[in-house]
Amino acid sequence: MSPESVNRRQLPVFLRNVRIGFGGRLIQDEMTFTIEDGEFIAVLGPNGAGKTTLLKLLLGLIRPEAGEVLVFGRRPSRGNPKIGYAPQFRTLDANFAVRARDLVGFGLDGHRWGPGFPSRKRRRLVDAALEEVRASEYAEAAVGELSGGEKQRLSLAQVLIANPGLVLLDEPLANLDIASALEIVSLVGGLCASRKVAVMLVTHDINPLLQHVDRVVYMANARSAIGAPETVITRETLSSLYNHPVEVVEAMGKKFVLGVET
Amino acid sequence: MLGELCSSQIMAHAFIGGAIVSVVAGSVGYFLVLRAQAFVAEAFTDIGFAGATGAALLGVGSLVGMIVFSLLAAAGLGMLGKRVRGRDVEVGMVLSFALGLGVLFLSIYSRTSGSHAMSGINILFGSMLTINSTDILAALATCATALGALAILYRPLLFASVDPAGAEARGVPMRALSAAFLAIVALTTAACVLLVGILLTASLLIAPAAAAVNLTNRPARAIALSVAAAVGVTWVGLILTFAGTIRHLPAGFYISALAALTYTASLLLRKRLRPVRAFERAHLDRETG
Numbered sequence: 001m002s003p004e005s006v007n008r009r010q011l012p013v014f015l016r017n018v019r020i021g022f023g024g025r026l027i028q029d030e031m032t033f034t035i036e037d038g039e040f041i042a043v044l045g046p047n048g049a050g051k052t053t054l055l056k057l058l059l060g061l062i063r064p065e066a067g068e069v070l071v072f073g074r075r076p077s078r079g080n081p082k083i084g085y086a087p088q089f090r091t092l093d094a095n096f097a098v099r100a101r102d103l104v105g106f107g108l109d110g111h112r113w114g115p116g117f118p119s120r121k122r123r124r125l126v127d128a129a130l131e132e133v134r135a136s137e138y139a140e141a142a143v144g145e146l147s148g149g150e151k152q153r154l155s156l157a158q159v160l161i162a163n164p165g166l167v168l169l170d171e172p173l174a175n176l177d178i179a180s181a182l183e184i185v186s187l188v189g190g191l192c193a194s195r196k197v198a199v200m201l202v203t204h205d206i207n208p209l210l211q212h213v214d215r216v217v218y219m220a221n222a223r224s225a226i227g228a229p230e231t232v233i234t235r236e237t238l239s240s241l242y243n244h245p246v247e248v249v250e251a252m253g254k255k256f257v258l259g260v261e262t
Numbered sequence: 263m264l265g266e267l268c269s270s271q272i273m274a275h276a277f278i279g280g281a282i283v284s285v286v287a288g289s290v291g292y293f294l295v296l297r298a299q300a301f302v303a304e305a306f307t308d309i310g311f312a313g314a315t316g317a318a319l320l321g322v323g324s325l326v327g328m329i330v331f332s333l334l335a336a337a338g339l340g341m342l343g344k345r346v347r348g349r350d351v352e353v354g355m356v357l358s359f360a361l362g363l364g365v366l367f368l369s370i371y372s373r374t375s376g377s378h379a380m381s382g383i384n385i386l387f388g389s390m391l392t393i394n395s396t397d398i399l400a401a402l403a404t405c406a407t408a409l410g411a412l413a414i415l416y417r418p419l420l421f422a423s424v425d426p427a428g429a430e431a432r433g434v435p436m437r438a439l440s441a442a443f444l445a446i447v448a449l450t451t452a453a454c455v456l457l458v459g460i461l462l463t464a465s466l467l468i469a470p471a472a473a474a475v476n477l478t479n480r481p482a483r484a485i486a487l488s489v490a491a492a493v494g495v496t497w498v499g500l501i502l503t504f505a506g507t508i509r510h511l512p513a514g515f516y517i518s519a520l521a522a523l524t525y526t527a528s529l530l531l532r533k534r535l536r537p538v539r540a541f542e543r544a545h546l547d548r549e550t551g
């Protein structure tokens with residue numbers, strides 16, 4: 001193996017010929033790509049394409065049926081401290097029993113045993129994380145009284161406070177209006193650049209991300225394509241992915257994919 | 263009069279035992295409320311009833327019987343999976359089966375021993391007034407174990423109770439945690455039954471904690487409030503039992519009534535206390551000048 005390919009194996013994400021399936025049902029095949037430090041990747045595709053499954057693969061929650069998966073040079077394992085993950089469906093139970101800062105603090109030491117004692121250092125870290133996602137003004141508010149966008153910021157802060165090298169965000173823009181979505185995206189884009197974290201962000205709408213992402217992974221029909229938005233979100237690439245004619249229309253600086261049933 | 267109260271050996275035992283049990287009930291109850299598992303607590307009291315009556319049949323201490331039965335049930339419920347929330351059907355079945363067993367044991371016991379259902383009454387309504395120092399030591403050991411275990415689980419349990427998806431993503435062992443918490447609930451209810459009896463244990467477990475959650479959104483503060491409310495309710499209840507004119511009313515009656523009262527008061531206070539968010543307040547200030 002050449003020294004260069006050895007290096008590539010140490011990247012945040014290294015996939016080679018990966019196949020994912022559930023009980024004989026093929027979800028994705030022949031996935032091969034790498035993601036580098038500080039890269040901002042959008043993960044696109046119709047419902048059921050396997051976007052969440054891909055993230056779970058990297059988290060070590062499921063195993064590939066074939067191929068090689070490496071995260072920072074290691075086989076995926078549960079509870080990997082190098083990965084920060086914000087799940088697609090976060091149900092916050094007992095909404096009024098904790099404050100925004102408690103939710104963020106969970107990301108720091110919520111998984112540790114013992115009661116944990118408040119310290120100035122811990123408080124500083126939580127404050128900094130809240131500041132980073134611009135959520136300081138509702139730090140003391142009960143989580144139950146926050147809006148969807150505000151909760152998404154907390155979700156992000158909970159992930160970032162653990163200082164991960166790879167951040168997986170599963171549909172953080174769902175239920176957000178366009179202005180809030182843009183804010184979250186520029187926040188994430190800024191963090192990618194300033195902290196050199198690699199980000200995979202699952203979304204159904206590429207438009208809020210077009211200015212910020214480095215590359216997109218487009219998944220459909222058990223296959224995937226990866227590349228810059230202008231090379232992947234095209235009539236040719238998508239038509240061959242979907243296996244039927246797809247049109248990509250550009251208007252007002254936005255891309256619209258037509259002819260897909262999502 | 264208070265001096266007279268405290269001079270009595272019985273009362274000293276009752277107050278000490280009551281405080282020990284209440285501290286644990288208030289803390290464990292907080293998590294039961296967070297996890298919406300009040301019904302599980304109810305089920306464990308019925309399981310404890312079966313354990314206590316079974317123990318009476320065998321001539322073993324009732325606390326031992328309750329602990330053994332409850333821990334078995336905790337293991338069973340734990341195997342149902344990491345999600346006990348919404349498991350009403352299974353919990354309900356365990357509950358009624360346990361209650362049936364308890365009734366069976368009790369009827370056999372009262373028929374064979376001739377002492378009638380007196381010990382059964384104690385189990386139903388609590389036996390704080392007949393408690394001796396051995397019982398107190400047993401309750402102390404049980405409670406210390408439960409409290410120690412809860413302290414170890416504190417952070418992951420809070421995380422998992424409030425934000426299960428986030429906790430799982432962070433590598434919190436959800437299933438094991440859930441089972442361990444059920445074991446803690448088992449120990450706690452067994453100790454509570456000694457004090458207030460099976461019929462009223464759930465009120466001591468749930469009401470103070472639910473009241474505390476109404477009054478604050480800070481976990482540590484809520485637990486402190488919950489413990490204070492539980493101890494307060496228990497002690498006032500005991501004082502009323504000893505000093506009340508109607509002396510034969512069981513402590514459990516006063517305790518459960520006070521617990522319900524505390525909860526109602528918290529609902530009324532909640533509207534006043536629920537803080538307006540800081541920045542909303544800033545806006546309001548600006549508008550009102």
Ligand SMILES: Nc1ncnc2c1ncn2[C@@H]1O[C@H](COP(=O)(O)OP(=O)(O)OP(=O)(O)O)[C@@H](O)[C@H]1O
Nearest residue numbers: 022023027045046047048049050051052053054088
């Ligand atoms: N544990 C599982 N067992 C069996 N099938 C599963 C499992 N998890 C996911 N699947 C299937 O795998 C496919 C991909 O699911 P996945 O959740 O990854 O989709 P997705 O791309 O995230 O979709 P969405 O946009 O709706 O979130 C779906 O068809 C789903 O039914």
Ligand SMILES: [Mg+2]
Nearest residue numbers: 051052053088
């Ligand atoms: Mg998904």
